[in-house]
Amino acid sequence: MNWEVVIGLEIHTQLSTKSKLFSGAAVGFGAEPNTQTTLVDLGMPGALPVFNKEALRMAVMFGHAINAEIGMSSVFARKNYFYPDLPKGYQTSQMDHPIVGKGYLDVMLEDGTTSRVGITRAHLEEDAGKSLHEDFQGMTGIDLNRSSTPLLEIVSEPDIRSAKEAVAYVKMIHSIVTYLGICDGNMAEGSMRCDINLSLRPKGQKEYGTRTEIKNVNSFRFIEKAIYTEIERQADILEDGGRIIQETRLYDPEKNETRSMRSKEDANDYRYFPCPDLLPVVLTQEYVDGIKSTLPELPSQKAARFQSEHGLSEYDANVLSSSRAMADYFETANNVAKDAKLTANWVMGELSKLLNQEQLDIENSPVSAEAFGGLLVRVKDNTINGKTAKDVLQAMWNGEGSADAIIEAKGLKQVTDTGAIEAMIQTILDANAAQVEQYRAADEDKQKKMIGFFVGQVMKASQGKANPGLVNPILAKMLKGK
Amino acid sequence: MFEQSISTLAQQLRNKDISSVELTRLFLARIAKLDPQLNSYITVSEQRALEQAAAADTLLQNGNGTSLTGIPIAHKDLFCTEGTLTTCGSKMLNNFIPPYESTVTSRIQQAGAVMLGKTNMDEFAMGSSNENSFYGAVKNPWNLDMVPGGSSGGSAAAIAAGLAVAATGTDTGGSIRQPASFCGITGLKPTYGRVSRFGMIAYASSLDQGGPMAKSAEDCAHLMQAMAGFDEKDSTSADTPSEDYLANLNTPLTGLKIGLPKEYFGEGLDSQVADIIMAAVKEFEKLGATVKEISLPNLQLSIPSYYVIAPSEASSNLSRFDGVRFGHRCDDPKDLLDMYMRSRAEGFGTEVQKRIMVGTYALSEGYYDAYYLKAQKIRRLIKEDFVKALDEVDVIMGPVAPTTAFGLGSKTSDPVAMYLEDIYTLSVNLAGIPAMSVPAGFANGMPVGLQVMGNYFAEAKLLNVAHQYQQHTDWHIQTPTMAKGA
Numbered sequence: 021m022n023w024e025v026v027i028g029l030e031i032h033t034q035l036s037t038k039s040k041l042f043s044g045a046a047v048g049f050g051a052e053p054n055t056q057t058t059l060v061d062l063g064m065p066g067a068l069p070v071f072n073k074e075a076l077r078m079a080v081m082f083g084h085a086i087n088a089e090i091g092m093s094s095v096f097a098r099k100n101y102f103y104p105d106l107p108k109g110y111q112t113s114q115m116d117h118p119i120v121g122k123g124y125l126d127v128m129l130e131d132g133t134t135s136r137v138g139i140t141r142a143h144l145e146e147d148a149g150k151s152l153h154e155d156f157q158g159m160t161g162i163d164l165n166r167s168s169t170p171l172l173e174i175v176s177e178p179d180i181r182s183a184k185e186a187v188a189y190v191k192m193i194h195s196i197v198t199y200l201g202i203c204d205g206n207m208a209e210g211s212m213r214c215d216i217n218l219s220l221r222p223k224g225q226k227e228y229g230t231r232t233e234i235k236n237v238n239s240f241r242f243i244e245k246a247i248y249t250e251i252e253r254q255a256d257i258l259e260d261g262g263r264i265i266q267e268t269r270l271y272d273p274e275k276n277e278t279r280s281m282r283s284k285e286d287a288n289d290y291r292y293f294p295c296p297d298l299l300p301v302v303l304t305q306e307y308v309d310g311i312k313s314t315l316p317e318l319p320s321q322k323a324a325r326f327q328s329e330h331g332l333s334e335y336d337a338n339v340l341s342s343s344r345a346m347a348d349y350f351e352t353a354n355n356v357a358k359d360a361k362l363t364a365n366w367v368m369g370e371l372s373k374l375l376n377q378e379q380l381d382i383e384n385s386p387v388s389a390e391a392f393g394g395l396l397v398r399v400k401d402n403t404i405n406g407k408t409a410k411d412v413l414q415a416m417w418n419g420e421g422s423a424d425a426i427i428e429a430k431g432l433k434q435v436t437d438t439g440a441i442e443a444m445i446q447t448i449l450d451a452n453a454a455q456v457e458q459y460r461a462a463d464e465d466k467q468k469k470m471i472g473f474f475v476g477q478v479m480k481a482s483q484g485k486a487n488p489g490l491v492n493p494i495l496a497k498m499l500k501g502k
Numbered sequence: 503m504f505e506q507s508i509s510t511l512a513q514q515l516r517n518k519d520i521s522s523v524e525l526t527r528l529f530l531a532r533i534a535k536l537d538p539q540l541n542s543y544i545t546v547s548e549q550r551a552l553e554q555a556a557a558a559d560t561l562l563q564n565g566n567g568t569s570l571t572g573i574p575i576a577h578k579d580l581f582c583t584e585g586t587l588t589t590c591g592s593k594m595l596n597n598f599i600p601p602y603e604s605t606v607t608s609r610i611q612q613a614g615a616v617m618l619g620k621t622n623m624d625e626f627a628m629g630s631s632n633e634n635s636f637y638g639a640v641k642n643p644w645n646l647d648m649v650p651g652g653s654s655g656g657s658a659a660a661i662a663a664g665l666a667v668a669a670t671g672t673d674t675g676g677s678i679r680q681p682a683s684f685c686g687i688t689g690l691k692p693t694y695g696r697v698s699r700f701g702m703i704a705y706a707s708s709l710d711q712g713g714p715m716a717k718s719a720e721d722c723a724h725l726m727q728a729m730a731g732f733d734e735k736d737s738t739s740a741d742t743p744s745e746d747y748l749a750n751l752n753t754p755l756t757g758l759k760i761g762l763p764k765e766y767f768g769e770g771l772d773s774q775v776a777d778i779i780m781a782a783v784k785e786f787e788k789l790g791a792t793v794k795e796i797s798l799p800n801l802q803l804s805i806p807s808y809y810v811i812a813p814s815e816a817s818s819n820l821s822r823f824d825g826v827r828f829g830h831r832c833d834d835p836k837d838l839l840d841m842y843m844r845s846r847a848e849g850f851g852t853e854v855q856k857r858i859m860v861g862t863y864a865l866s867e868g869y870y871d872a873y874y875l876k877a878q879k880i881r882r883l884i885k886e887d888f889v890k891a892l893d894e895v896d897v898i899m900g901p902v903a904p905t906t907a908f909g910l911g912s913k914t915s916d917p918v919a920m921y922l923e924d925i926y927t928l929s930v931n932l933a934g935i936p937a938m939s940v941p942a943g944f945a946n947g948m949p950v951g952l953q954v955m956g957n958y959f960a961e962a963k964l965l966n967v968a969h970q971y972q973q974h975t976d977w978h979i980q981t982p983t984m985a986k987g988a
Contacts (some may be wrong), residue, residue: 059602062827063822063827064589064600064602064822064828065582065588065595065600065703065704065822065823065828066580066581066582066600066602066604066699066700066701066702066703066704067599067699067700067701068699068735068736068737068738069737070734070735070736070737071737098818100817100818100821100865102821102842104824104826104838107822107827108821108822109818109820109821109822109824109827110818110821113664162826162827276546289866289867291817291818291862291866291867291870292865292870293814293815293863293865293870293874296706296707296708296738296815297704297707297737297738298737298738418786497933
């Protein structure tokens with residue numbers, strides 16, 4: 021059977037507020053357990069929540085960025101369940117009246133097409149704490165540092181039809197929230213986590229199949245793999261005439277499999293009701309419009325500008341605008357280099373390669389955007405050639421100083437004196453008289469292949485400093501014996 | 503001395519007729535002598551009281567302080583007090599010493615009052631008789647076989663017996679007004695949001711309201727002066743300045759329009775109580791007020807509505823008592839579920855468990871619309887009834903409870919009869935308006951309270967009305983015989 025996959029995603033985004041959603045405690049990763057807590061986060065009797073207005077501002081920003089309706093009167097509800105790391109016995113979240121209502125995103129796929137993914141809602145909620153099982157033999161430790169950390173839960177419509185589309189969508193959300201500066205986007209530290217709702221149906225069928233929910237997947241790669249794995253699992257069951265059980269599953273990246281966590285039957289009844297400790301959050305149009313005017317340029321707007329202003333290709337513009345840090349790096353470097361195409365190639369090429377090798381984000385690049393631009397200036401004015409530039413970049417990466425300093429110290433200046441190049445070529449031709457004979461005897465096609473040998477010899481003799489743009493025509497001319 | 507008002511005592515302290523330490527010792531001695539009969543205190547914080555009294559004396563020496571400076575008072579045991587046991591009347595919290603102070607107790611402390619201790623109460627403020635306390639029932643000082651009312655029964659009994667000059671209470675469905683009525687003292691439930699709930703252990707958050715309990719309206723005004731006002735730590739607290747509650751006490755009542763809701767005088771109301779209320783209303787007419795019959799047509803719906811909303815919120819509020827971080831934990835739990843179940847089964851009393859179950863049921867999927875949502879709709883109707891009525895009249899008067907204090911144990915087996923006790927008080931909490939209980943007479947030797955209800959944030963008006971009445975009557979200065987024995 022030809023199956024169609026139907027995917028809806030819930031993305032939990034940790035907002036980068038300074039303090040928690042309902043208390044003044046600091047939000048931060050890696051602090052000593054239970055040091056970033058107040059009475060509220062600890063669920064002490066008599067403690068009351070006070071809503072963080074910064075989280076509100078961030079949620080409204082996000083709403084604008086996805087073309088959504090903003091909830092002018094949003095309500096916090098209590099989601100009740102027992103768990104040791106849930107100190108109040110309920111999680112304060114939003115149910116009926118979320119802060120961000122219906123919106124959408126146009127997602128660019130790898131084949132260049134665009135697909136619109138509907139966003140049902142995005143609501144604010146507080147995170148729970150953490151249970152620690154290591155270091156506590158036969159017992160469980162509780163760390164409430166994360167308790168009441170603000171999350172924006174972004175719920176999509178079941179509009180996604182492939183793993184690639186799902187990843188593209190999540191990447192786009194990632195890029196938007198980091199552009200807006202409302203989330204650090206650090207998936208490894210749990211700043212973004214994703215729940216995947218997935219079902220299959222025969223192609224052409226209108227009704228959805230029974231879905232499963234895969235909880236807490238925390239990397240782009242795992243999202244893709246979890247979806248492939250779950251599609252395969254569900255397809256196998258359906259092909260065999262079986263039924264899919266509606267349940268919550270976990271993705272295990274080590275075994276690359278999804279595992280059942282709990283079925284619908286033992287799912288909690290969360291007994292949602294409006295939290296009586298918090299008033300409805302009522303917004304004015306001025307407030308909402310005021311936030312709209314503070315929105316930064318978003319990825320799609322930036323990509324369009326990179327094409328029109330810098331003449332970049334659509335592909336390059338999209339890659340460079342996919343993260344704010346990369347876009348900023350590109351623009352800063354280009355301000356120095358004044359050659360957008362060259363800068364784009366080098367940022368996407370050599371720089372990205374080095375960053376990938378060391379698994380560094382561009383904002384942590386040891387070579388600053390300005391310094392990188394300085395290197396490109398020297399490529400552009402032919403002081404060094406591309407090959408030398410790679411070596412200079414490596415030296416810069418190792419902290420040996422600016423491009424100019426390294427070029428000077430290592431004497432890497434390109435030889436552009438035609439007289440010197442001619443002399444060098446003459447020496448090479450004299451030393452390889454036999455090859456010159458063969459060359460001259462060969463036909464034109466063969467000559468094209470043979471010239472590489474002489475270029476190599478010249479570059480070797482010049483220690484890479486000869487300008488290839490000059491070497492090639494002079495060599496060709498001299499080989500012809502004219 | 504124990505019968506004096508706050509104003510008089512404040513004057514005597516200022517004149518150095520007595521020191522706060524002497525006054526505090528006098529009350530501590532009375533507690534030691536009389537409280538074994540009453541059981542109105544769970545904790546007597548003698549050392550803290552004497553330290554605070556000494557500090558108050560220093561302030562007074564220098565001519566500083568407020569009218570509360572050096573005055574010995576008590577707090578209901580659901581206000582968290584830093585370093586002092588706070589049990590909420592429950593075994594669940596019988597080892598709980600908060601590392602923080604509630605806004606109410608903190609403000610009263612800042613005003614210089616001396617805390618004698620923490621008063622007994624129905625467990626988690628659930629009850630109308632004070633028989634639901636893990637620390638045993640409180641007795642009514644007017645008759646030790648009678649209940650003092652609940653849930654602030656400890657505070658009411660302590661004041662009536664002269665074991666505290668005044669006290670704090672909380673009122674979720676009548677828990678300040680009904681014990682005030684049963685014990686012959688004056689109690690005010692302020693507008694929801696007028697007094698901060700921070701540090702008050704929650705029963706039903708949308709209904710709970712802390713307020714003053716004292717011998718007179720004037721004394722309540724002294725307490726309100728300190729405890730009322732916006733608190734940034736409570737999102738539901740009213741972000742408007744509170745009034746000067748003492749300034750308007752002597753405004754004449756000429757032209758005051760009193761509404762008498764006909765539903766408050768129907769079936770179930772004890773005829774002697776009815777007569778006392780009507781006599782009190784006559785007294786107001788003598789003071790220049792006019793009376794008008796009004797209607798609160800949805801009154802009878804307030805009990806079912808309350809008994810859905812309050813337990814629903816309670817079931818959620820009480821989830822934090824799970825044995826994980828504080829409070830009672832069962833011995834040797836075999837797993838997590840066992841720990842939750844046994845800690846909660848052992849820690850909570852029957853009435854609390856009953857209400858948690860009711861609330862959990864009412865909020866469950868499939869029942870939410872039929873119960874919780876419906877109850878909220880009724881709540882709106884009740885609120886609209888009051889708003890409409892208070893458009894026509896300045897205050898509404900009626901009984902606080904259908905009867906005087908009943909016998910200990912007489913209603914414990916009949917929960918519905920017990921819940922009906924609150925018919926005249928619950929609707930006020932559902933609407934969020936302020937209301938008082940003012941001593942208005944005696945039936946069968948037991949006190950009867952007149953309920954005075956007013957518009958949102960009209961606390962100053964209510965205190966004025968009650969104070970004027972108390973200038974012309976002496977019901978509020980009657981003292982039970984047992985109190986005179988020490």
